Amino acid sequence: MADTDLPEDLARLWRRPTGSGSRMGRPAALDVDRVVRTAVALADRQGLAGVTLPKLGEELGVTGMSLYRYVGSKDELLILMGDTAFATEYIGVDAVESWQEGIQQWARGLWQAYQAHRWLADLPTSGPPRGPNAIAWMDAGLRAMRPLPLDPMTKVGILTLVSGYVNTSARMAQQLEQTWRQSGRIDPAVAAQQYGREMAQLATPDLYPDASQIFSSGTFESNAAPATTTPTAPAEANFIFGLEVLIRGIEATTFLNAAEG
Template sequence: MSAAVRLADAGGLEAATLPRVAEELNVTAMSLYRHVGTKHELLQLMMDAASELGEPASDSATGWREGLRQWAVDLWSLYRKRPWVPQVPINRAPSGPHQIAWLDRGFEQLVSTGLSWDEKLTALTLLSGFVRQSALLQQELEEGREAGQAQSESEREYGAALFALVDAERFPQVAAMLASEALAAEDPGEGEPARDFSAGLEIILDGLDARVAAARPE
C-alpha cells in the first residue's frame, strides 16, 4: 500500500487509482486486481496504511481528559499531514490494524471514567467525527482563501463586509455576533491546531466531563 499512499500524498485521493498503482509497482492492472478487487477496497487499505505514521508509541498525558485531548489532536495532525485521509468515504467500521490501534488508544484514555462500553464507543465516535469534519472544513476554507491569506484576516474581512449588509432588526443575533470580537481572534502558532477546532474540542470534552461525573458513584 506504500505505493498508493505515495501517489495520494503527491497528487491527492484522485491520483491513487488502481491502474496508477499498478504502473507504480511495474505490474499489470490485472495482476493487481487479484489482490485488490475494487477502488473502495484500495481506499480502505490505503487509509489504514497511512494511519500507521500517526499511531503513537505511548501517551504521557495525565488524566482521561488530557489523554483524550491529545488523542484528538494527534488525529487532527494526521489529517493535516495527509489531507486525503479524511476524504476517504466511511462505509464501514474501522477494521485495519492501525485504525484498531487508534480505537484502542482512545478506549485506554476512558478506562478510569466509569462509563459503560456503549458510552465510551459513543464518545469516541462523536470525537473522531468532529476531528474528521473539522479537518475537512479547514481544507475547504484554505482552498477558498487567496494564496498566502491567513484565516484570521479572511474572517475579519468577511465579518466587516457582512456587518455592513446585515439588518440588525431582522437578524439581531447575527448582528450582535458580528459586532463582537468573535471573528477577530489571531491565528494559532505554527503547527498548532486551528482555534475553532481547539474551542470545539473543549466543548465536547466539557460535555463528556459532565457525563463522567454523573457516572461515578456519590
C-alpha cells in the first residue's frame, strides 16, 4: 500500500506525508511532532483535562482552530500523544534469560511509562495498536514470548491481558494516592490498619463468615505495608505481586496447550 492510500490520521501517526498537509502548505515552524510534544508536556503539567486545543494553541503561539492543520480532531491528538508518551526507551526485553523475565521487564517498562506520564492511565481505549511506538511494544512483547509454543493470536491475547493489567494497576494506584493525599493521612499502612479495625466491627460473622474471620484475625494490623511517607512503594509491590500471578497463569496455559497438543 502506498503512503497516499493510507488514511490521513494513520499517515500522521506514522509521520508520513498527507495530501491535505501538502495542500495546506503548513508552516515549517510548526509540524505534527512539535504539536504532539507540546501537548504531552502540557498533559504532564496539567493532566489530560488540561489539554484543550485553545490551551495548546496558546502554548504554540497559534489559534486553537489552526491546529486542525496538524491533527484531525481532539481524539486523534490523544492517540498521537499516547503513542509518543509510550516511548520505546521504556522497552527492555532483550537482555533477559527467560520468557518469564522478558514479560516481566516488558510489563515493568509499561509501568514506568505510566509513572512518567500519569495521564496515560486516563486515555480512552481507541482500538488495537496502530502507531509506531505501539507496534514496537507489541513486537517486543512477542519477541519475549518466542520460546512459548503458543499460536500467534494467543500471544497477542497475552499481551492484551498483561497491558490491561498494567493500565488498571496504574490507574488504581493513582486514584488511591489522590484519595490518600486529599484525606491527609500520614501513611497508607495506618489507613490499612484503620480499615481492618472498622471492618472488624461492621462485618459480623453471621453475614460475612469468611471476610469477618480475616478482619478479626488482625491481618491488616500485622501485614499492613511498612511505614513510609509515600504510597508509591506499596503500590508498586502490589503491581509486581499481581504480575507474578499473571506470569504463573501464562505458564499454566502453556503447559495445558502442550498437553492437549
